[in-house]
Amino acid sequence: MYTMKIQLLTNVQQYDQLTDVTKRFSQVCNHISEVGFLTKTYRSKVRLSKECYHQVRDIYSLPAQMVVRAVGKVVEAYREGIGSKVIFEELTSVVYDTRLIKFKWMQSVSIATFTGRIEVPFKVTGYRRGSYDRRVSGLADLILENGVFFLLLVVDMPEEPSIKTLEFVNVVS
Numbered sequence: 653m654y655t656m657k658i659q660l661l662t663n664v665q666q667y668d669q670l671t672d673v674t675k676r677f678s679q680v681c682n683h684i685s686e687v688g689f690l691t692k693t694y695r696s697k698v699r700l701s702k703e704c705y706h707q708v709r710d711i712y713s714l715p716a717q718m719v720v721r722a723v724g725k726v727v728e729a730y731r732e733g734i735g736s737k738v739i740f741e742e743l744t745s746v747v748y749d750t751r752l753i754k755f756k757w758m759q760s761v762s763i764a765t766f767t768g769r770i771e772v773p774f775k776v777t778g779y780r781r782g783s784y785d786r787r788v789s790g791l792a793d794l795i796l797e798n799g800v801f802f803l804l805l806v807v808d809m810p811e812e813p814s815i816k817t818l819e820f821v822n823v824v825s
Contacts, residue, residue: 660761660801661773669765670794670801671743676766677722678744680712684726689737694730697723715764721747745804746794753792753803761803763794774803 662670687704688694701723708719725747729738752764760773793804 654807656805656807657777658761658774658803658805659777660803661775662801666770666772667801669767669770670763671796673765674743674746674794674796676712676714677718677746678740678742680708680714680719680722681726681729681740681744683708683711684722685729685738685740688726688730694727694738697727700727713766715752717749717751718764721749721752743796748792748794748803750790777802 660666660670684700684704685694687707688700691700691703693699693703701720705719705723708714708722709716714722725744726738729740748763754762756762756771760771762769762771791806795802795804
């Protein structure tokens with residue numbers, strides 16, 4: 653598995669929409685975290701979803717799959733934590749899956765926002781560029797880094813072969 657970093661080439665309107673998504677997703681995660689902490693259901697996705705799913709959908713007007721991703725993010729954060737209440741930063745990473753993002757010919761990506769889908773061109777950063785179609789694992793994190801949006805996409809890439817060395821016997825110089 654390899655994490656590919658994709659820089660989103662947003663215009664001003666798309667940038668504002670993605671900023672709104674990250675802020676609202678953070679609020680949702682904090683709300684779910686609060687519910688999970690108070691009801692002691694923060695270690696089970698199923699139990700935590702039962703406690704807050706409809707409430708979160710009604711309050712924040714989130715797509716169903718985004719609520720599921722937020723619950724998963726909260727549960728993972730509590731599993732890594734030490735038992736105290738988890739608080740997410742204002743611009744936390746947003747977890748997307750294949751229902752929330754779609755790649756179009758490795759030139760642009762269609763991303764679900766609260767105002768509908770937006771199609772954003774992108775460029776692949778890093779040294780392992782190439783054709784990644786049909787190798788995507790299904791999850792991507794939307795992050796904001798130094799004022800630029802990126803998707804961190806997990807792809808299944810074959811291991812690069814190691815260099816085969818030749819064995820030399822009785823070499824005299």
